[in-house]
Amino acid sequence: MNVVALDAMGGDFGPPITVEAAVMAVADGIDVILVGDEDILGAELHRWGDGAMRLRVVHAADAVAMDAPGTDARRDRGGTSLRVAAELVKRGEAQAMVSMGNTGAAMTTALAVLGRLPSVERPALGVVLPGAPAGILLLDAGANAEVRSSHLVQFAHLAAAYMKAVQRVPVPRVALLSIGEEPSKGSSIVVQAHRVLAEDEALQFIGNLEGRDLLSGKADVVVTDGFTGNVAVKLVEGLTELLFGQIRQAVIDSLDASAVEALLPALAPIAAQFHAEHYGAVPLLGVDGCVFVGHGRSDAPTVVKAIRVAHEACERGMLAALTASLRSVPGQPLG
C-alpha cells in the first residue's frame, strides 16, 4: 500500500484546502498522511466529521513561506512541514510526498533529505504540457538555470523512464529543444548533448525540436535547460491567458447571448489544458523519492489530482524505472 505524505501547510490557501483534498483523496481509497501544525490540522479535520478525524496527522511546527527562496530551505534543519514530509518518505512511512507551491524549497529539501538517484548530477523539474495523448514532458522546467551537456543527457533518460513507467508511453520519443533541427544548431552544450543522445541506443532520440514544435506532439519528451524550459512553460501560460482574454471579448462582441452561451463551454477545455494546475502536480526527477509539486494557487480538486498523480506514480513503479534507466546513462560527465 503506497502512502502519500501531503505538506498540508503548503499552497497559497494552506490547510483549509489541503485538508479538504486529503479527506477527498482518502474517500477515493488513497492513504494520505497530513503533515503540518497538528492543532490547525485537527481543527480543519473536525469540520469534516468523525470519519476525517481518523486521518493520520504528523506534526511539524513550522512551514516554509510560499515566497521563501530555496536557500532558506537549505538552512532548515528541522521542523518545516516540507522537511517532515520528506523524512516520512526517507523512513519509508510514506512512498511519495506532495507539496503545493514553492518548487525551489521543495527541490532543496527533497534533495537534502532524500539525496539523488545514482548517476544523477542534477535533479530537474518535469512539467507536463498538452499536445500528445499522454502529454509532453518538458524537463527541466526550472530547477537548473545552467546545465552541462551531461545533465541534458541524464534529463533525457529520467524523462523517458517517467513517461514509459508512469504515463505508459511504450517507446517515448525524446527530443532536444533547440533553435534549428540540424544537429549543429544551438548552444555548444546542446550540440554536445545532441551528439551523445544520437548514439544512445537506450533512447528513441528524434533529434532537435524548435519552439514552434514543442506542443506539436512530435516528441513525448522535450529536454532543455531549466532557464529555457521555465521561460517556455511560463510563456505558454501567459500567452494562453492573453489569447483567451482577447477571444472571449471578441466572442461577446460578435455573437448574441445564446450563441455566446453555446460557445464558451466549448472553449473552456481548450484553455484549461494549458493551465499550470491541469496535471495536478509535476515530478521532481532525479531525487531518490517520489516527489511532486503542484501550483500554489490550486483548489481542493486540484490538490486531490496532485495526490492521485503522486500515488499513481508510486503504484506504477516510478523510482525503480528511473533507477533502471539510469544504468544505461554514460557514466562520465561530458562537460
Next chain:
Amino acid sequence: MNVVALDAMGGDFGPPITVEAAVMAVADGIDVILVGDEDILGAELHRWGDGAMRLRVVHAADAVAMDAPGTDARRDRGGTSLRVAAELVKRGEAQAMVSMGNTGAAMTTALAVLGRLPSVERPALGVVLPGAPAGILLLDAGANAEVRSSHLVQFAHLAAAYMKAVQRVPVPRVALLSIGEEPSKGSSIVVQAHRVLAEDEALQFIGNLEGRDLLSGKADVVVTDGFTGNVAVKLVEGLTELLFGQIRQAVIDSLDASAVEALLPALAPIAAQFHAEHYGAVPLLGVDGCVFVGHGRSDAPTVVKAIRVAHEACERGMLAALTASLRSVPGQPLG
C-alpha cells in the same frame, strides 16, 4: 531621399512576389532598387507595364538558397543578390536593405560587408511581438545561441534606441527575460547583466521579466540570448497556430453557420498579430547599416510592408540613434 535595396531573389517565392512588391512600394513613393538576375527581373517587370520598366535593377548573378547555412554566405565573395544589396548600402547607393528569409545568411553577409557599429560585439536579431501599442521588441531572437553578459547589455541599448527612434516610444521600458523577478534569479550571465543594467542611468531598466509576462506589455524591450529568444518567438507562433486550430473547430462544432460567419472575422486579427509576417520585416541591430529581414513565406503585401518598415527606419534616423545610444554603453566586455 532614402533608397531601399531589395534582395529580389530572396523569399520562398522569389521574383514574382518581390517584383510585384517593389512596383507597389514605388507607387507608394518609396525608392526601391531591385537586386538580382536582370533577365528574370526584367521579365517580371515587363508584366507590370511600361512604368515598372523604369524601376532600377542592379544585377546579381547568384542567389543564396533559402536553406543555405550562414557559413555559406561567409564564403560568398561576390555575386549573390544578398551581397550586392549589402554593397549598395555600403557605397551609399541605398540607405537600407531588405531580404525575405534566410536570416542566417543575411546576418553573415551584412556583417561581412557593412561591419558592426562601434561598441557592438555581436549584432542581434530583433523581433517585434504584440502586447504594447508600439509592439514589444525581443532581442536577440536567434542570432547568438550563446552570449556574454556584455552582449545582453549592448542588446538592451540597441533595442531601446530602436524603439525610441523608430517606434517613437519616448522612454522604452527595458526588461531582462529570466526565471524569476528577483535580481538573483537566472543564469550567472543574466544575473551579471542585471547588475550592470540596474546601474545604467541611460536606460529605463525595469528588472527581470518572466516568460508569462513577455507579452503583457510591462516592457517595451525584452532582452535575452538568441537561444531563449528563438525558442520563445517560435513557441508563440506554434502555440498560436495550435490554439486557433482547436478554437476554429470548436466554433464550427458549437455554432450555426451564420454565427460562425459573424465570429471568424473577429478572431482573425487576434491570430494575425502573432504571425511572423505581421510586422513585415525585423531589424538586424548592431550592424553598420539598416538591414531588415522578413519571413520567407511572405506574400507581396507583406514584402511591401517590409520595404516600408525599412524605409521608415531610415527616415527616422535609426542608425544615428543606435550609434548615439551606444556611446553610453560600458566600454569593457563584462564576461
